[in-house]
Amino acid sequence: MALTEHAQLAIADLEACGPSPLAELRSDNVVELLKLRSGPHSVNLIVGRMTVPGGPWPGHFGLEAVAFSASDAQMPPWFPPVTGFQPLHLADTLMMSDGFSRGHGTVLFPELLATRNKPQRQNFGVVFIDRLVSAYAMRVAPLATELRISSSLNTSSLPLREVRQIAFLAHEWGHYSGHMPYQDTIATRRRRVRATISELHADLAALAMLLRQPHPIAAPAAEILILDRILRDAWLPRAETQVNGVAARYLLFILESIGCLVQTTDGVEVQLHEALDAVSEQLAQVQLVDESSADDFTQRAELYFESHGWRPSNGASHRVPMPSGSLAQQWGSLLAS
Numbered sequence: 001m002a003l004t005e006h007a008q009l010a011i012a013d014l015e016a017c018g019p020s021p022l023a024e025l026r027s028d029n030v031v032e033l034l035k036l037r038s039g040p041h042s043v044n045l046i047v048g049r050m051t052v053p054g055g056p057w058p059g060h061f062g063l064e065a066v067a068f069s070a071s072d073a074q075m076p077p078w079f080p081p082v083t084g085f086q087p088l089h090l091a092d093t094l095m096m097s098d099g100f101s102r103g104h105g106t107v108l109f110p111e112l113l114a115t116r117n118k119p120q121r122q123n124f125g126v127v128f129i130d131r132l133v134s135a136y137a138m139r140v141a142p143l144a145t146e147l148r149i150s151s152s153l154n155t156s157s158l159p160l161r162e163v164r165q166i167a168f169l170a171h172e173w174g175h176y177s178g179h180m181p182y183q184d185t186i187a188t189r190r191r192r193v194r195a196t197i198s199e200l201h202a203d204l205a206a207l208a209m210l211l212r213q214p215h216p217i218a219a220p221a222a223e224i225l226i227l228d229r230i231l232r233d234a235w236l237p238r239a240e241t242q243v244n245g246v247a248a249r250y251l252l253f254i255l256e257s258i259g260c261l262v263q264t265t266d267g268v269e270v271q272l273h274e275a276l277d278a279v280s281e282q283l284a285q286v287q288l289v290d291e292s293s294a295d296d297f298t299q300r301a302e303l304y305f306e307s308h309g310w311r312p313s314n315g316a317s318h319r320v321p322m323p324s325g326s327l328a329q330q331w332g333s334l335l336a337s
C-alpha cells in the first residue's frame with residue numbers, strides 16, 4: 001500500500017537524522033524514492049522537512065506532511081507538442097500538517113524539500129488542484145470584483161476546475177517550450193533571478209500559446225492564468241523577495257504597458273483578443289535573456305530588468321517601482337493594506 005511505503009521513506013529519513021536537531025533532517029529518501037499512485041481512491045503521503053510558501057514565518061522550513069489522492073496530469077491534445085514532460089500529478093488534499101495548511105503552496109516539487117544532495121531529476125511533481133481552485137474562488141475572484149476588473153470569466157459557464165487546470169498546464173507547457181530541456185533547469189531554478197526569468201517566460205509562453213488556440217477553453221484559461229498570477233502572487237506577504245511575487249508584479253507591468261489591462265471609467269478590462277503580437281514580442285525579449293549562456297545570464301537579466309526601471313538583486317529585496325497612476329500603483333496601495 002502506497003501509504004505505508006511513503007511513510008517508510010520518511011521514517012528512513014528520520015532514522016538517518018538520528019538524535020540530531022530537526023534542522024539536520026534531510027529528506028533524500030522521500031525525494032529520490034517516492035513513487036506516487038494514481039486513481040480516484042489513491043492515497044499518497046509526503047512527509048519531510050520542506051519550505052512552505054507563505055508558511056507560518058519567513059524562511060519556515062519545517063517538518064510537514066500532506067496526504068492526497070492523485071491522478072496523472074496529461075497535456076491536452078490541442079496544446080502544441082512538447083518533449084521531455086516530467087511526471088506530474090494533479091492532487092486533491094486529504095490531510096495536511098498545520099504549517100502546510102496555513103501556507104498558500106499549491107505545488108510540491110523535490111526542490112522544496114531539504115536534501116543532502118541536490119535533486120538532479122524531478123522524481124515527482126504534485127499540483128494541488130483543489131487548493132488552486134479554492135484560492136481562485138476565495139481570494140482571486142473576490143479581489144477581481146473589488147478592483148472592478150471585468151473579464152469574460154464573470155460570465156463563463158465552463159467548470160472552474162477545468163479552466164484552472166488548463167491554465168496550470170499551459171504554464172507548465174511554457175516551461176517545457178523553453179530552449180533548455182526542463183530537466184537541466186532544475187538546479188539553476190534555485191537561483192532567484194534565473195527563477196524569476198523562468199517564471200515570466202513560462203507565463204508569457206503559455207499566454208501566447210493559448211491566444212493561438214481556437215479551443216473554447218483557451219481564452220478563459222488565458223484570463224485565469226493572468227488574474228490568478230497577478231492577484232494571488234503580486235501582493236503576497238514578502239512579495240518583493242519571492243520569485244512568484246516578483247514575476248507577478250512584472251507581468252502586471254508588461255500587460256498594462258501592452259494594453260491587455262485597460263483602465264476604463266467602469267474599472268479595468270482584460271483585453272486579450274488582439275494581444276497576440278504584443279505578447280509574442282515580450283516573450284521574445286524574455287526568451288533572449290533565458291537563452292543566454294550561464295556566463296552572460298546575470299548581466300543580461302539585470303540589463304533586461306533595469307531597462308524597465310527595475311533593480312533585481314540576490315540581496316534582501318527587489319526594488320519594484322510603481323509608476324504613479326499605473327494599475328500596479330493603484331492596486332499596490334489597496335492590496336498592501
Ligand SMILES: [Zn+2]
Binds near residue numbers: 171198202
Ligand atoms: Zn513555473
